[in-house]
Amino acid sequence: MQHTSYIEISKSAYAKNIDFLRSEVGKKTEISIVVKGNAYGHGIENIVPLAEENGIRHFSTFSSDEAFRVYNSSLHNSQVMIMGMLENADLEEITLKGISFFVFEFDRLEAAISTAKKLKKKAKVHIEVETGFHRTGFEWEDREKLAKILQENQDCLDLKGLCTHYAGAESISNYVRVRRQIKEYKRFKKWFSAQRLIFEKYHTACSAATLSYPETVMDMVRIGIASYGLWPTMETYMYRFQSLPENNKNPLKRLISWKSSVMNTKKVDMGEFIGYGSSYMAPRNMSIALVPIGYGHGYSRLLSNQGKVLVRGKMVTVVGTVTMNSIAVDVTDVEDVSKGDEVVIIGCQQDKEITVASFGESTQQVNYELLTRLPLDIPRKVVD
Numbered sequence: 540m541q542h543t544s545y546i547e548i549s550k551s552a553y554a555k556n557i558d559f560l561r562s563e564v565g566k567k568t569e570i571s572i573v574v575k576g577n578a579y580g581h582g583i584e585n586i587v588p589l590a591e592e593n594g595i596r597h598f599s600t601f602s603s604d605e606a607f608r609v610y611n612s613s614l615h616n617s618q619v620m621i622m623g624m625l626e627n628a629d630l631e632e633i634t635l636k637g638i639s640f641f642v643f644e645f646d647r648l649e650a651a652i653s654t655a656k657k658l659k660k661k662a663k664v665h666i667e668v669e670t671g672f673h674r675t676g677f678e679w680e681d682r683e684k685l686a687k688i689l690q691e692n693q694d695c696l697d698l699k700g701l702c703t704h705y706a707g708a709e710s711i712s713n714y715v716r717v718r719r720q721i722k723e724y725k726r727f728k729k730w731f732s733a734q735r736l737i738f739e740k741y742h743t744a745c746s747a748a749t750l751s752y753p754e755t756v757m758d759m760v761r762i763g764i765a766s767y768g769l770w771p772t773m774e775t776y777m778y779r780f781q782s783l784p785e786n787n788k789n790p791l792k793r794l795i796s797w798k799s800s801v802m803n804t805k806k807v808d809m810g811e812f813i814g815y816g817s818s819y820m821a822p823r824n825m826s827i828a829l830v831p832i833g834y835g836h837g838y839s840r841l842l843s844n845q846g847k848v849l850v851r852g853k854m855v856t857v858v859g860t861v862t863m864n865s866i867a868v869d870v871t872d873v874e875d876v877s878k879g880d881e882v883v884i885i886g887c888q889q890d891k892e893i894t895v896a897s898f899g900e901s902t903q904q905v906n907y908e909l910l911t912r913l914p915l916d917i918p919r920k921v922v923d
């Protein structure tokens with residue numbers, strides 16, 4: 540099958556991101572790379588071996604199907620951790636494969652224990668506690684019942700972690716809430732320790748917490764977006780900007796580039812409409828180039844008459860509406876554009892760049908959303 544565009548994933552950028560993150564968290568803290576959402580659109584099967592080449596041995600997923608994919612692509616027996624959804628029916632396979640998982644309710648805890656008993660193999664659990672995110676996590680009031688079950692089932696449970704997740708560490712508007720969460724987590728930790736319940740790893744931090752709240756960096760951090768070379772928000776970047784060394788103000792490098800090529804070129808007379816309907820009338824005699832990517836490939840319709848791409852080192856604008864499979868761009872001022880020329884949708888060409896953030900700003904999507912919406916069937920290739 541022929542593809543109309545492709546995504547490149549940069550190995551060297553990845554290595555730089557991991558180096559930077561290691562320097563941030565120090566030697567004693569393990570980095571777990573979050574690969575939910577198909578590794579933020581990059582492809583689990585691409586990212587796992589790449590991360591392992593860079594010394595990573597721990598991965599976090601949302602669901603059990605993603606965890607099995609990580610398990611199958613790991614070449615170094617890395618630890619896999621499920622942070623969200625699993626069916627109790629999956630617990631046998633999960634336990635046999637030594638995959639660890641968040642437990643935030645008694646039902647799952649009991650299922651984990653009975654599976655472990657049946658298999659005569661310990662279940663690896665991370666106890667998630669409610670500190671203020673209010674989505675998942677055991678409540679403070681649950682602690683005694685919970686502690687009792689954990690103590691009575693020490694032979695079936697491997698207490699891999701005590702964890703929580705922050706409700707928006709990427710924005711100052713949540714500052715007070717996050718501070719309260721840190722305090723609440725410490726209260727749980729202390730209480731469990733007093734009951735002689737010790738966990739292998741204490742972990743709470745995502746990218747934003749790691750970069751803006753150093754005290755949330757404990758035995759392990761769960762890093763998603765930053766490992767893919769994007770700041771969680773501009774705010775997080777601003778917060779850190781001053782403290783970044785003068786010679787490296789941009790330590791996070793975007794991994795992906797998204798590229799296509801010119802499919803056709805055409806002359807359009809002044810006064811004619813371009814594409815469907817009448818959203819764009821040619822204000823002069825124009826040359827346009829057709830590029831075979833559209834909203835069906837994740838290129839938002841909101842970019843109609845607005846999106847930018849790079850052709851022959853020049854930044855050019857989408858004219859008319861984005862259709863399902865193509866866009867037209869104005870190449871009147873670019874010389875010699877012809878069929879087959881490279882078109883960059885995200886990434887660099889000569890001295891120009893289109894960033895994920897700039898793309899996101901015009902469509903009101905956050906970095907996370909744009910990446911995970913890139914369709915699975917666009918081929919991804921890892922490049923140096």
Ligand SMILES: *Cc1c(COP(=O)(O)O)cnc(C)c1O
Pocket residue numbers: 573575622704744745746747761762763764765771
């Ligand atoms: C997604 C997620 C992370 C990683 O978040 P980033 O902002 O991408 O670093 C960490 N922990 C949990 C529980 C998550 O769901």
